[in-house]
Amino acid sequence: MIKKGTRYVFLALAAFVAVVPFLYLASNALKTSGETVTRVSPNPFSPEFWPQVPQWSNFATVWGADQFGAYLLHSVIISLVTLAGVLVSSVLAAYAFAKLKFPGKEGLFALLLATLMVPETVTLIPDFLIVKALGWINRLEAVTVPFMAGAFSIFLLRQFFRQIPRDLLDMAKIDGCSHLGVVRRIVVPLSWAPLATVAFLDVTNSWNALQWPLVVLQTSDWRPLSVGLARLISETGSDVPLRMAGAVLAIVPIFLAYLAAQKHITESITAYGLKQ
Amino acid sequence: MKPRPRGKLGLVPILLLAFATAAGAQAFDKLDLKGTTVTYWYQHNRARETALQAMITRFNTTNAWGITVKGEYAGGYADIANKMIAGIAGGSTPDLVVAYQNNAATYQLSGALVDLTPYVNDPKFGVSAAERRDYFEGFLAQDLYPQFGGARLGWPPNRSVEVVYYNADWLKALGAAGPPKTWDEFYADCKAATDAAKGTYGYAVSLDASSVFAQVISRGGDIAASQGGYTFTTKPMTDSMSFMQKLFKDGYARKIGEQYGDQTDFANGKVLFTMSSTSGMPFYDDAVQKGAKGAFKWGVAALPHTTPEPVQNVYGASVSVVKSTPEKQLASWLFLRWMSEPAQQAEWVRVSNYFPVRKSTADALGDYLAKNPHFAEAFAQLSSGTQKSEPSFTGYDLVRDAESAAFNQILDGAAVGPTLAALDVKANRLYRQNR
Numbered sequence: 001m002i003k004k005g006t007r008y009v010f011l012a013l014a015a016f017v018a019v020v021p022f023l024y025l026a027s028n029a030l031k032t033s034g035e036t037v038t039r040v041s042p043n044p045f046s047p048e049f050w051p052q053v054p055q056w057s058n059f060a061t062v063w064g065a066d067q068f069g070a071y072l073l074h075s076v077i078i079s080l081v082t083l084a085g086v087l088v089s090s091v092l093a094a095y096a097f098a099k100l101k102f103p104g105k106e107g108l109f110a111l112l113l114a115t116l117m118v119p120e121t122v123t124l125i126p127d128f129l130i131v132k133a134l135g136w137i138n139r140l141e142a143v144t145v146p147f148m149a150g151a152f153s154i155f156l157l158r159q160f161f162r163q164i165p166r167d168l169l170d171m172a173k174i175d176g177c178s179h180l181g182v183v184r185r186i187v188v189p190l191s192w193a194p195l196a197t198v199a200f201l202d203v204t205n206s207w208n209a210l211q212w213p214l215v216v217l218q219t220s221d222w223r224p225l226s227v228g229l230a231r232l233i234s235e236t237g238s239d240v241p242l243r244m245a246g247a248v249l250a251i252v253p254i255f256l257a258y259l260a261a262q263k264h265i266t267e268s269i270t271a272y273g274l275k276q
Numbered sequence: 277m278k279p280r281p282r283g284k285l286g287l288v289p290i291l292l293l294a295f296a297t298a299a300g301a302q303a304f305d306k307l308d309l310k311g312t313t314v315t316y317w318y319q320h321n322r323a324r325e326t327a328l329q330a331m332i333t334r335f336n337t338t339n340a341w342g343i344t345v346k347g348e349y350a351g352g353y354a355d356i357a358n359k360m361i362a363g364i365a366g367g368s369t370p371d372l373v374v375a376y377q378n379n380a381a382t383y384q385l386s387g388a389l390v391d392l393t394p395y396v397n398d399p400k401f402g403v404s405a406a407e408r409r410d411y412f413e414g415f416l417a418q419d420l421y422p423q424f425g426g427a428r429l430g431w432p433p434n435r436s437v438e439v440v441y442y443n444a445d446w447l448k449a450l451g452a453a454g455p456p457k458t459w460d461e462f463y464a465d466c467k468a469a470t471d472a473a474k475g476t477y478g479y480a481v482s483l484d485a486s487s488v489f490a491q492v493i494s495r496g497g498d499i500a501a502s503q504g505g506y507t508f509t510t511k512p513m514t515d516s517m518s519f520m521q522k523l524f525k526d527g528y529a530r531k532i533g534e535q536y537g538d539q540t541d542f543a544n545g546k547v548l549f550t551m552s553s554t555s556g557m558p559f560y561d562d563a564v565q566k567g568a569k570g571a572f573k574w575g576v577a578a579l580p581h582t583t584p585e586p587v588q589n590v591y592g593a594s595v596s597v598v599k600s601t602p603e604k605q606l607a608s609w610l611f612l613r614w615m616s617e618p619a620q621q622a623e624w625v626r627v628s629n630y631f632p633v634r635k636s637t638a639d640a641l642g643d644y645l646a647k648n649p650h651f652a653e654a655f656a657q658l659s660s661g662t663q664k665s666e667p668s669f670t671g672y673d674l675v676r677d678a679e680s681a682a683f684n685q686i687l688d689g690a691a692v693g694p695t696l697a698a699l700d701v702k703a704n705r706l707y708r709q710n711r
Binding site for chain 1: 315317321322348349350351352355358359361362363365366367368370539540543544562563565566567568
């Protein structure tokens with residue numbers, strides 16, 4: 001009992017430490033710029049940590065003056081379109097790697113996993129050349145299509161699909177299901193937990209991407225929220241409250257997405273020791 | 277060695293140059309710029325971007341040639357450099373791009389930029405001799421690249437200078453007549469300002485390579501070797517690092533962990549001196565007005581120096597013209613020339629607080645200089661000292677990182693000589709690798 005209590009105290013402390021940066025973010029988003037100079041403390045129990053009068057107008061300023069609404073809409077569209085592509089391609093590829101027999105399967109899978117070790121910077125120019133050759137510069141395709149297949153998503157789903165009993169799939173086939181029918185009627189309905197995890201991770205990646213959108217989007221037509229946040233950083237000084245307010249606005253949708261998928265993500269982590 | 281007699285053959289290059297200039301002038305004159313659109317990638321945001329866009333709109337509606345400039349925010353300096361490198365490989369670049377000198381040198385390894393010399397010298401579209409004298413020569417010199425045969429790969433829209441920010445009221449209370457003129461005075465002031473009980477100290481250390489360079493040139497040195505490459509083992513460099521190590525070890529200087537933490541400590545009356553760019557003055561002013569100590573009198577000064585007159589580190593990104601069509605290149609140059617005219621310069625100073633590149637801009641800034649005494653103070657110093665700039669070598673950004681890391685190690689107690697020797701080797705290796 002004591003052991004369990006100690007564990008909870010430790011976990012509560014760890015959770016508190018993890019939450020402090022977010023509290024700092026929120027409190028600075030609500031301060032005046034003067035307070036970010038005069039009332040500075042890393043301790044949430046100190047009155048200096050918090051604003052004297054919350055400045056809710058900081059959010060309105062960022063939203064209005066910095067086109068955050070447009071950026072947010074772009075990010076939502078980019079994330080959803082990419083997600084749809086990722087789910088389709090990852091489910092099909094993972095099913096093939098988990099349940100089908102074809103020559104070179106293991107080698108191909110190893111090659112796929114090897115792509116996880118190649119940093120984005122290395123592939124930046126070749127990717128750019130391909131996107132340009134396809135005529136996608138400044139278009140939605142440039143920030144969505146290249147991310148519609150992900151080795152990590154395929155790996156994660158393949159691990160789960162391998163647990164599905166072969167007998168179950170065989171029975172479906174006996175009943176006349178094609179491979180696509182098996183995926184649609186058996187595999188997907190059994191896989192909500194890993195699919196939710198893949199969806200969450202993918203949306204997060206799309207949401208946070210900065211370098212690639214800046215390279216392929218040379219006009220503001222499809223620029224995402226991450227670019228909007230970058231615009232709040234100035235060269236020689238900082239308007240801290242606006243930067244923090246922008247960061248809070250950027251985090252909220254991801255936080256909501258996490259809440260929606262939390263149960264499934266926890267389930268996946270418990271079952272497969274998922275780490276990224 | 278006796279000078280060689282030149283004879284008539286000596287005239288040949290001069291005649292060729294004159295012919296080339298005349299041919300260039302005629303070629304420019306024949307270009308029809310009507311309807312030419314050029315894209316300009318910049319890093320400015322918020323108020324600066326709004327003002328820049330307004331100026332671009334004015335250029336588009338008033339220029340006599342029918343040129344249209346499309347300005348686009350393209351990310352920070354590093355983002356723009358990434359975009360340019362990818363864009364050069366893929367043939368997808370803007371016509372005008374903001375670029376620090378080392379970035380421009382990197383682009384020019386692929387021959388992507390236009391040498392602006394013929395444009396600048398053109399009798400019709402260029403800059404006249406009288407106008408040329410109006411520019412700060414040190415600013416213009418930054419965009420000449422010995423690595424590329426002296427080509428001019430950029431044109432400055434503005435510049436900044438590394439200065440010492442000082443708390444004037446505090447200095448006065450300490451009995452100092454003014455900001456320190458020598459490094460010994462700087463040390464003494466820092467020592468006097470340090471009080472562990474009150475949490476005050478003398479200098480908030482800037483690990484930035486620009487600050488290191490400013491200290492080195494203030495002692496008559498340089499980090500660019502005359503034969504090419506870098507030199508980090510000179511006496512001015514060693515003296516600068518030894519001085520900072522002692523100041524830090526004695527407890528009169530502190531490192532700043534948080535971005536802009538030096539501004540915060542300065543505004544709260546915790547630190548007497550900081551070292552930073554003049555373009556940060558509005559942020560300092562704002563912070564001091566809101567600081568815990570309440571507003572106090574502060575100022576900016578040239579760094580202490582061992583040279584007879586201050587030698588100032590001048591820096592700032594220029595705008596480069598990317599190779600495209602003759603029409604677009606000329607249109608791009610004409611926009612750059614327009615941006616550096618005094619009227620536009622004055623407008624840009626008011627919003628950016630950067631230094632203008634032309635002296636006569638001051639005539640249109642009377643009220644601004646009166647309202648912004650710190651800017652006026654720093655601007656006046658431009659005329660009293662000489663200016664020097666950091667190397668424009670390809671890969672200098674990597675050397676800057678190595679320089680900051682070495683400085684940090686020295687502050688932490690590493691031996692100055694061996695650390696600088698190792699930095700020298702590393703920097704010169706990077707120099708060779710990036711040529």
